[in-house]
Amino acid sequence: MIRVVDYGVGNIQAFMTLFKRLGFHAERANTPDALHDATRLVLPGVGHFDHAMQRLNDSGMRPALERLVLGQKVPVVGVCVGMQMLADGSDEGALPGLSWVPGRVKAFANNPLTARLPMPHMGWNTLTPTAGAHLFARGFEESPQLYFLHSFYFDATHKQDVAATSHYGIDFDAAVSKGHIHGVQCHPEKSHHWGAQLLRNFVEL
Template sequence: MIRIVDYGVGNIQAFMTMFKRLGLPAERARTPEDLADAQRLILPGVGAFDHAMTLLNQSGMREPLTAMVLDRKVPLLGVCVGMQMLASGSDEGMLPGLNWVPGRVKAFATTAESSKLPMPHMGWNDLELRTNDRLFSDFERDPRFYFLHSYYFEATDRQHVAATATYGLKFDCVVARDHIYGVQCHPEKSHHFGAQLLKNFGEI
């Protein structure tokens, strides 16, 4: 069972629809009890970093989620702000992140390469794959994904960077640390490329 963590932010229904099309069993998780049967976990997120972290902390699911991911090694995919929450923290806010993939979230507006570009970074962009991770099995060359964000993840360990994209500067858009994954793009909105990524994650 794939459980999509529903803590108050994120387009849960879009993931549910995509997994239904793929024939993969997926349900929401609104309580710690809902997480119990999870074999895969999706951590979505939209909006501001601190708001998302606050809602997760208040949901009652952070502690059991941590136990499942770190102790039981249940694969997890963080999406958009859900990816950013995997970092130690964000320049967008003051709260600490989960720190499951060491790194920091930074603003495009503070970099010379991207500060004069329209914000947010919105639309389709190519991924430059850096690894042969199972997340990218059966991918076409130069996959394109939909993005909507003003902040980006900068991984501390470059071995955790699975793919990059370019918006003024080249930024880390997919991270992978063992069974923990994060994608800055929106696979649930990225048509067949997104469907392939979610299918691969469901089969990891």
């Protein structure tokens, strides 16, 4: 069962609609008990890092998610702020992240190469998958264009965890994969056929 984690942050319905169109059965989970049958997890997120982390902590689902992801190795994909939550922490806030993928979320505004660029980084941009990245193993033979909306970016501690990069003044880590734990900074639910293929690849890992 694909479970989309509904902790009050993120466009849950957009993912539900896309999975249905792809022919996959997905349901939202907003309690720990609703996660018990998850074989795939989607962790969406929008807005401020600390707000998202606080909402997840307050939801009561974090211990269940950690049992599933860290204990049972259930595949998970974090999306946008959901990807950033996988890190150890963020320049956007003070709360610790999940620390599932070592790294720090940094502000474009604090980098001299990107500080003068329009913020947020918004719109379609090319994604460059790394060799062997499972999320992009099928259907990404051409240069994919996906939709981004963010002012902060994931900086992975171990670059072998980077599954794809994109460019906005700098090459930044646009997707990460550490075993069964994945994250994408783009919005697959807004990225037409490229986003649909990304989620299909995740489900069929």
